[in-house]
Amino acid sequence: MARKRKGRDISGWLVVDKPAGMTSTAVVNKVRWALDAKKAGHAGTLDPDATGVLAIALGEATKTVPYITDALKAYTFTVRLGQATNTDDAEGEVIAESDQRPTDDEIKEALAPFLGDIMQVPPKFSAVKIDGQRAYKLARDGDEDFELAARPLWVEELILVDRPDADHVTLEMTCGKGGYVRSIARDLGAALGCHGHVRELRRIWSGPFEAEDGITIEQIDEMAKTPALDQHLHPLEQGLAELTELKCTPEGAARLRNGNPGMVLASDVEYGDEAWASLDGQAVAVGTYKAGELHPTRVFVQPK
Known part of the structure; x- marks a missing residue:
């Protein structure tokens, strides 16, 4: 006989502004503990070093997760030009370098092929499964002699928003389900002939949920196990906005x-x-x- 899960029958959405250095699963566990919730899950993984909107579904709201997962999402991210890494982000080892630096106009021109329906190869350090194993596990074990199949992605918008210096460019992207920002940075660097990887990444909105609506982990800790945290819940119905x-x-x-x-x-x-x-x-x-x-x-x- 299955053990009955303990906790409150609480339903709704809690929008968290995820900090860098914390996994999406760890955030879900923190929220479940803080609200003493029987059931919880998130609507779209963020990389550990990424920040921003992580929408946590509780109770009956978990039945609406697919509609948030499938909804459009928006990101701001900074690409480090001149370097490729094995993880396509700043945590990885530098595997290629270039002294070439594109102009702003060259970057804008290179963004055009990334719009609309595109095919995207996920990073090798990702949760994509290959013969039942996660790609990141194969990569961490040193078995990088494998290829990932390209996947379709809808990119609605991809624009240059800042150029802090010659080595960095900040972009904003709106895309559909399953997009890897790290792949965009990697492929943009390749298209520009200078290499590139993600330096910083933030999800600014996901479906109906926006970063400005999110609460921090510190706030969750402060309000844990109190009615004050319940006041930050969004109704289940918000997950059906689409x-x-x-x-x-x-x-x-x-x-x-x-x-x-x-x-x-x-x-x-x-x-x-x-x-x-x-x-x-x-x-x-x-x-x-x-x-x-x-x-x-x-x-x-x-x-x-």
Whole structure:
């Protein structure tokens, strides 16, 4: 018999402004402990040295994680020109150097091929699996004689925002799911003929969540195990911002909660679209809209 997980049945989102030097998993564990939450997970890993938005889902909000993971995200990052590293960031060993330094105009011109639908090869020091093993483990063990397949990525925007000196350039990127900023820095350096790696990285927003809404680890420690931390929770429904909301009647909500199709009020949603149903502003279910009904795929168990 499975052991029942201890903790509170608390649901919602906590937006953390992750500090450098802490893994995403460590942040989730810290939040779960501080809120005494039964269930928690994050919506999109940040590298340990990266900072910024890490959205932590609690309880029933974990059912909305895929919608935040799939949403657009924005980053600011500084590329160190003239050096390539084996990890594509500042933590790695320098494996190639160049004295060549591009002009601002050359950098802007080189950014154009990185826009739109592109194919991107993840860093070898990444969590991508190869024959059941993480690539970073193979790389750390010294077995770097492997290739990672290129993956599709949507890049909506990639612009130069600052050039502090000849060796550094600060960029801002908005992209879809699965993007590796380290790969952008590596490939941009290669395109410019001077090499490059990420020096600093910050996620400034992820879906509906922004860095300015985030709280720090220090604040979490200060408010841990107190009602004050609960006040920083965002509603579960915020994780559904990318989907159309459909109102339902109490009768429709009852059917949906039992896993059956439920009647929803007319909207501009089209047949076959994914949407979510609400009653009195509270999420009841996510599902597929068909002829006046929502056919549920996820049902939320929330207090009435």
